[in-house]
Amino acid sequence: MLIGKAVRLRRVEREDLPRFTVWLNDPEVREGLEMIYPVSLANEQAWFEEMLRSEPAAQQFSIDALSGGGGAVLHIGIIGFHRVDWKNSHAEIGVFIGDKAFWGRGFGTDAVRTLTRWGLNELNLHRVWLKVYEDNKRAIRSYEKAGFRHEGRLREDAFHRGRYCDTLVMGVLRSEFEA
Ligand SMILES: CC(C)(COP(=O)(O)OP(=O)(O)OC[C@H]1O[C@@H](n2cnc3c(N)ncnc32)[C@H](O)[C@@H]1OP(=O)(O)O)[C@@H](O)C(=O)NCCC(=O)NCCS
Numbered sequence: 815m816l817i818g819k820a821v822r823l824r825r826v827e828r829e830d831l832p833r834f835t836v837w838l839n840d841p842e843v844r845e846g847l848e849m850i851y852p853v854s855l856a857n858e859q860a861w862f863e864e865m866l867r868s869e870p871a872a873q874q875f876s877i878d879a880l881s882g883g884g885g886a887v888l889h890i891g892i893i894g895f896h897r898v899d900w901k902n903s904h905a906e907i908g909v910f911i912g913d914k915a916f917w918g919r920g921f922g923t924d925a926v927r928t929l930t931r932w933g934l935n936e937l938n939l940h941r942v943w944l945k946v947y948e949d950n951k952r953a954i955r956s957y958e959k960a961g962f963r964h965e966g967r968l969r970e971d972a973f974h975r976g977r978y979c980d981t982l983v984m985g986v987l988r989s990e991f992e993a
Pocket of ligand 1: 959
């Protein structure tokens with residue numbers, strides 16, 4: 815388990831899958847994600863089995879919000895590394911908070927910071943990066959707060975909301991994160 819200030823990151827359990835199915839069918843949640851098709855619980859179960867066979871560094875974490883007292887926690891989303899490149903020592907983050915009541919309250923920033931810290935300080939990654947649609951202002955601000963810098967722009971990279979939009983690449987080096 816990875817402990818942050820506002821969240822803890824724990825391995826995904828089978829019991830989490832019904833919540834993922836609901837969240838991933840919510841148009842507002844999907845808007846920022848690279849998802850094409852609606853998902854069923856069976857799709858999520860198949861995804862889960864495949865995920866368990868991936869390398870440990872690429873297995874995903876459920877995000878639990880810490881209540882700030884009393885020890886109560888609430889599952890609000892998912893985060894993890896995709897495409898861990900060991901030769902070049904970098905990995906891409908994917909994240910979403912599915913419970914919209916928890917948007918804009920700092921949980922996403924803390925989850926990204928917590929996973930990034932683990933990647934840089936424990937997995938010995940050199941750089942952690944991610945991709946985000948240019949119109950996802952909340953996500954961009956959250957990643958900036960987590961210490962990510964703007965690295966590049968993939969022009970008209972994604973067909974999204976009926977038009978092509980740019981995808982931004984953001985990342986943080988270990989030297990910057992420690993600073
Ligand atoms: C993106 C996401 C993970 C961010 O997590 P979060 O907990 O909502 O974000 P935080 O509260 O930590 O930070 C959001 C920041 O953006 C700001 N913000 C919110 N809406 C904004 C807008 N329209 N324009 C600019 N800034 C905005 C907030 O005020 C906050 O900044 P502040 O603390 O300086 O005030 C979460 O919103 C989410 O899962 N969204 C849906 C799925 C998604 O888009 N995933 C990311 C794919 S790349």
